[in-house]
Amino acid sequence: MAKDLTTREKDYAQWYQDLVTKADLAEHSDVRGCMVIKPYGYAIWENMRDVLDRMFKATGHVNAYFPLFVPKSFLEKEEGHAEGFAKECAVVTHYRLKNDPDNPGKLMVDPESKLEEELIVRPTSEAIIWNTYRGWIQSYRDLPLLINQWANVVRWEMRTRLFLRTTEFLWQEGHTAHSTKAEAIEETERMLHVYADFVENYMGVPVIKGIKTASERFAGAEETYCIEALMQDGKALQAGTSHFLGQNFAKAFDVQFANKEGKLEYVWATSWGVSTRLMGALVMSHSDDNGLVLPPRLAPTQVVIVPIYRTDEERARIAERVAEIEKELAMRGIRVKFDNRDTHRPGWKFAEYELRGVPLRIGIGPKDLEANQVELARRDTLTKGTVSQIGLADHIEKLLHEIQHNLFAQAEARRTASSHYVNTWDEFNAALDKGGFVYAHWDGTAETEQKIKEKTKATIRCIPLNNPQEAGQCILTGNASVQRVVFARAY
Amino acid sequence: MAKDLTTREKDYAQWYQDLVTKADLAEHSDVRGCMVIKPYGYAIWENMRDVLDRMFKATGHVNAYFPLFVPKSFLEKEEGHAEGFAKECAVVTHYRLKNDPDNPGKLMVDPESKLEEELIVRPTSEAIIWNTYRGWIQSYRDLPLLINQWANVVRWEMRTRLFLRTTEFLWQEGHTAHSTKAEAIEETERMLHVYADFVENYMGVPVIKGIKTASERFAGAEETYCIEALMQDGKALQAGTSHFLGQNFAKAFDVQFANKEGKLEYVWATSWGVSTRLMGALVMSHSDDNGLVLPPRLAPTQVVIVPIYRTDEERARIAERVAEIEKELAMRGIRVKFDNRDTHRPGWKFAEYELRGVPLRIGIGPKDLEANQVELARRDTLTKGTVSQIGLADHIEKLLHEIQHNLFAQAEARRTASSHYVNTWDEFNAALDKGGFVYAHWDGTAETEQKIKEKTKATIRCIPLNNPQEAGQCILTGNASVQRVVFARAY
Numbered sequence: 016m017a018k019d020l021t022t023r024e025k026d027y028a029q030w031y032q033d034l035v036t037k038a039d040l041a042e043h044s045d046v047r048g049c050m051v052i053k054p055y056g057y058a059i060w061e062n063m064r065d066v067l068d069r070m071f072k073a074t075g076h077v078n079a080y081f082p083l084f085v086p087k088s089f090l091e092k093e094e095g096h097a098e099g100f101a102k103e104c105a106v107v108t109h110y111r112l113k114n115d116p117d118n119p120g121k122l123m124v125d126p127e128s129k130l131e132e133e134l135i136v137r138p139t140s141e142a143i144i145w146n147t148y149r150g151w152i153q154s155y156r157d158l159p160l161l162i163n164q165w166a167n168v169v170r171w172e173m174r175t176r177l178f179l180r181t182t183e184f185l186w187q188e189g190h191t192a193h194s195t196k197a198e199a200i201e202e203t204e205r206m207l208h209v210y211a212d213f214v215e216n217y218m219g220v221p222v223i224k225g226i227k228t229a230s231e232r233f234a235g236a237e238e239t240y241c242i243e244a245l246m247q248d249g250k251a252l253q254a255g256t257s258h259f260l261g262q263n264f265a266k267a268f269d270v271q272f273a274n275k276e277g278k279l280e281y282v283w284a285t286s287w288g289v290s291t292r293l294m295g296a297l298v299m300s301h302s303d304d305n306g307l308v309l310p311p312r313l314a315p316t317q318v319v320i321v322p323i324y325r326t327d328e329e330r331a332r333i334a335e336r337v338a339e340i341e342k343e344l345a346m347r348g349i350r351v352k353f354d355n356r357d358t359h360r361p362g363w364k365f366a367e368y369e370l371r372g373v374p375l376r377i378g379i380g381p382k383d384l385e386a387n388q389v390e391l392a393r394r395d396t397l398t399k400g401t402v403s404q405i406g407l408a409d410h411i412e413k414l415l416h417e418i419q420h421n422l423f424a425q426a427e428a429r430r431t432a433s434s435h436y437v438n439t440w441d442e443f444n445a446a447l448d449k450g451g452f453v454y455a456h457w458d459g460t461a462e463t464e465q466k467i468k469e470k471t472k473a474t475i476r477c478i479p480l481n482n483p484q485e486a487g488q489c490i491l492t493g494n495a496s497v498q499r500v501v502f503a504r505a506y
Numbered sequence: 507m508a509k510d511l512t513t514r515e516k517d518y519a520q521w522y523q524d525l526v527t528k529a530d531l532a533e534h535s536d537v538r539g540c541m542v543i544k545p546y547g548y549a550i551w552e553n554m555r556d557v558l559d560r561m562f563k564a565t566g567h568v569n570a571y572f573p574l575f576v577p578k579s580f581l582e583k584e585e586g587h588a589e590g591f592a593k594e595c596a597v598v599t600h601y602r603l604k605n606d607p608d609n610p611g612k613l614m615v616d617p618e619s620k621l622e623e624e625l626i627v628r629p630t631s632e633a634i635i636w637n638t639y640r641g642w643i644q645s646y647r648d649l650p651l652l653i654n655q656w657a658n659v660v661r662w663e664m665r666t667r668l669f670l671r672t673t674e675f676l677w678q679e680g681h682t683a684h685s686t687k688a689e690a691i692e693e694t695e696r697m698l699h700v701y702a703d704f705v706e707n708y709m710g711v712p713v714i715k716g717i718k719t720a721s722e723r724f725a726g727a728e729e730t731y732c733i734e735a736l737m738q739d740g741k742a743l744q745a746g747t748s749h750f751l752g753q754n755f756a757k758a759f760d761v762q763f764a765n766k767e768g769k770l771e772y773v774w775a776t777s778w779g780v781s782t783r784l785m786g787a788l789v790m791s792h793s794d795d796n797g798l799v800l801p802p803r804l805a806p807t808q809v810v811i812v813p814i815y816r817t818d819e820e821r822a823r824i825a826e827r828v829a830e831i832e833k834e835l836a837m838r839g840i841r842v843k844f845d846n847r848d849t850h851r852p853g854w855k856f857a858e859y860e861l862r863g864v865p866l867r868i869g870i871g872p873k874d875l876e877a878n879q880v881e882l883a884r885r886d887t888l889t890k891g892t893v894s895q896i897g898l899a900d901h902i903e904k905l906l907h908e909i910q911h912n913l914f915a916q917a918e919a920r921r922t923a924s925s926h927y928v929n930t931w932d933e934f935n936a937a938l939d940k941g942g943f944v945y946a947h948w949d950g951t952a953e954t955e956q957k958i959k960e961k962t963k964a965t966i967r968c969i970p971l972n973n974p975q976e977a978g979q980c981i982l983t984g985n986a987s988v989q990r991v992v993f994a995r996a997y
């Protein structure tokens with residue numbers, strides 16, 4: 016039935032890997048660390064991208080496209096950025112191949128095509144974009160500049176996992192320029208809220224909004240905001256980040272504007288991004304041992320209709336009725352698919368769409384035609400029942416809504432059950448072993464943070480926005496603390 | 507007014523370059539050969555992409571994503587392909603940078619990070635995709651496989667021109683797999699017709715559909731179909747290609763399927779693509795010495811409304827009325843923009859939107875409010891007049907339609923005027939110097955084709971589909987010929 020998925024209990028990591036490949040979302044390619052995003056996985060990503068793109072445009076952003084390559088010297092300009100990014104990356108050193116004279120049919124790199132300056136395949140685009148913005152910004156009238164890019168990026172990874180960590184991945188990166196610090200911070204926070212809205216209301220995944228500690232900040236940022244989600248195995252996953260970059264990149268790339276008084280000032284910057292990593296979060300938040308469970312708002316197919324027949328005549332009669340049902344559903348904007356293939360049996364199809372996480376399945380046979388009913392199965396609860404064809408579209412619309420909310424509610428309940436408030440080192444370790452978010456006091460030093468990480472593999476996921484202030488003692492050092500922060504083991 | 511555009515007559519190439527940069531479509535980046543596609547240019551590309559994507563999906567295709575990198579050995583596998591593509595390309599040889607011990611603050615390539623096998627930044631994806639398809643295709647039930655990819659590709663170019671020839675460009679590439687030769691050829695032709703439909707009915711650019719001669723074929727193809735457009739300067743531009751690849755890639759990558767009889771056969775393939783080069787074709791087809799002229803179906807803004815006022819009170823009254831007009835237009839799906847900025851004067855705005863090619867401009871002042879009218883200006887004809895606000899949305903909808911058709915008709919008339927039928931070498935050269943498509947007899951040999959190219963810089967753009975068969979003599983050799991082919995100097 017479930018196409019031999021490993022169960023979550025047996026081996027969560029293997030379950031994830033099985034699911035991603037068997038549900039046709041993605042697979043490892045023969046290029047080290049790079050994945051192939053298969054059509055079904057890409058269709059989900061397209062839905063995510065389209066929703067996010069609308070949200071970005073609704074908040075005043077426009078798209079543009081910047082070069083794939085970053086000259087090495089550009090990466091050197093912003094010190095913190097260089098330290099963080101210019102390490103594990105793909106380096107282009109030559110621009111020509113030629114026939115290998117010693118090996119007929121083989122190619123070799125032409126040594127005469129060596130580049131004067133190496134090009135780095137972008138690991139992120141701050142450097143190339145701020146080098147460009149220098150030419151675009153002269154006056155306060157040119158600000159704010161609110162630009163987003165959908166692109167591929169490359170970070171050389173030694174250990175990869177489909178969607179969660181790959182050498183090449185797809186993402187969007189917003190890069191904005193502002194005339195004041197306050198406006199840039201407002202933008203940074205606005206985009207964090209846009210991400211949270213998307214992840215909660217479309218992906219059905221509750222998140223904590225917060226800021227990173229200094230040691231977890233984006234390289235080159237003054238402040239990194241993040242949203243943190245909790246997976247079913249109790250590990251955290253950073254689902255999106257929004258960075259206040261201060262004037263660091265403006266200074267590194269000499270981007271100044273004349274203010275209203277005609278005086279030159281450095282520009283204030285933000286950047287923010289989410290990636291195909293969200294696909295991993297989506298899979299791990301809702302799916303079960305039978306396969307994917309997709310939230311209706313992102314499911315490529317929201318309703319699949321499977322005919323159950325013995326004769327061609329039955330098949331034709333069913334198809335005729337289904338055409339009407341399809342039309343009614345499509346008119347309401349519901350994404351419906353009629354799988355009328357005669358190469359596969361209904362049972363095979365049921366298992367297939369269960370594996371692929373289609374939210375609702377309609378089964379319809381000759382008896383259903385007579386009784387003017389259908390069989391309707393919910394993927395999230397695995398329940399099914401018979402419902403009338405009268406008012407079916409209404410019913411389905413309501414159910415899709417209910418499933419969307421149910422998935423969020425379930426994920427939220429799991430998160431609540433896995434949120435632990437602890438006060439001692441022993442409680443802290445016990446809570447980490449149970450898995451989940453652990454709210455604990457920390458003395459605020461990078462040194463303690465590092466020690467906790469070494470001892471437990473747990474990191475501070477964030478300091479929540481509007482965090483309640485509360486006197487306490489650091490779980491490791493016992494030193495004074497003013498607030499609890501969120502620890503977890505993380506992806 | 508026209509922001510100092512060079513005129514077409516004075517220097518067509520400079521006019522193009524001026525236009526692309528001044529209308530904010532794109533600019534050269536500091537990375538050799540790579541462009542930055544600016545927001546306005548990208549918005550046009552997004553419209554193109556969205557229309558094409560819908561057309562691909564309507565013909566049964568789905569999107570997917572394959573790795574950016576192609577291992578060198580993959581490129582070697584299909585001999586013709588290697589010969590054509592594995593030459594001028596970006597080669598990744600290392601995967602790490604490190605701090606340069608001799609130059610504090612500088613980075614250097616870590617010599618210890620040399621890759622065992624070099625990776626090529628994809629110049630096209632046949633190799634990587636067919637290597638993947640081997641795992642996806644076992645039986646005739648897995649066919650056809652109809653996949654498209656939207657991606658960036660890199661071909662190292664020595665001389666670049668914005669959109670027309672850049673080292674990195676954006677494109678889509680379809681890669682399909684079929685069980686029979688006939689079906690693959692049908693697919694190749696179907697996609698050629700989709701491209702022609704798009705270029706003619708959305709871009710407003712008439713094309714000749716045809717096939718390439720053997721020497722102009724895609725590297726690895728058995729047959730290359732193309733659409734050829736004519737620019738205002740009389741040069742041809744290849745606007746899209748669709749390739750029948752035979753079993754070449756299936757054999758190179760060992761992709762076989764079990765047919766209905768259980769016998770193994772090699773798969774038949776096609777590939778087809780259009781790129782950001784289409785942006786160049788769009789610009790050069792319709793624009794004039796005042797700036798861009800965009801066809802309404804692809805224009806990011808179809809109607810711009812510019813208020814003309816002296817006092818704040820007038821401005822407020824106009825804005826109130828415009829809000830209603832905007833709403834009426836938006837309800838019909840018309841992309842409308844109200845430029846109510848008080849930082850720029852109406853005259854400046856008029857010139858700006860003329861430069862940006864917005865199809866229709868509405869001017870509205872206090873007198874227009876009183877008379878219940880607006881001033882309406884057409885970008886294509888540069889005519890303007892006063893029209894009533896009653897029925898305005900209807901009128902505009904009709905006008906946008908008319909502009910769309912007028913642009914095509916104008917381009918077609920120019921092409922007709924620039925299509926020459928010649929019978930002698932002298933006539934041939936005279937026609938080429940006038941510019942345009944030259945229909946002439948050719949003896950069918952690659953040798954003659956090459957000689958003509960060397961002597962005149964003209965290439966055979968294509969042999970038109972359903973080409974009339976007509977006995978004649980080759981313009982160069984005088985040898986027998988059965989049909990005229992289309993020559994031109996080309997981009």
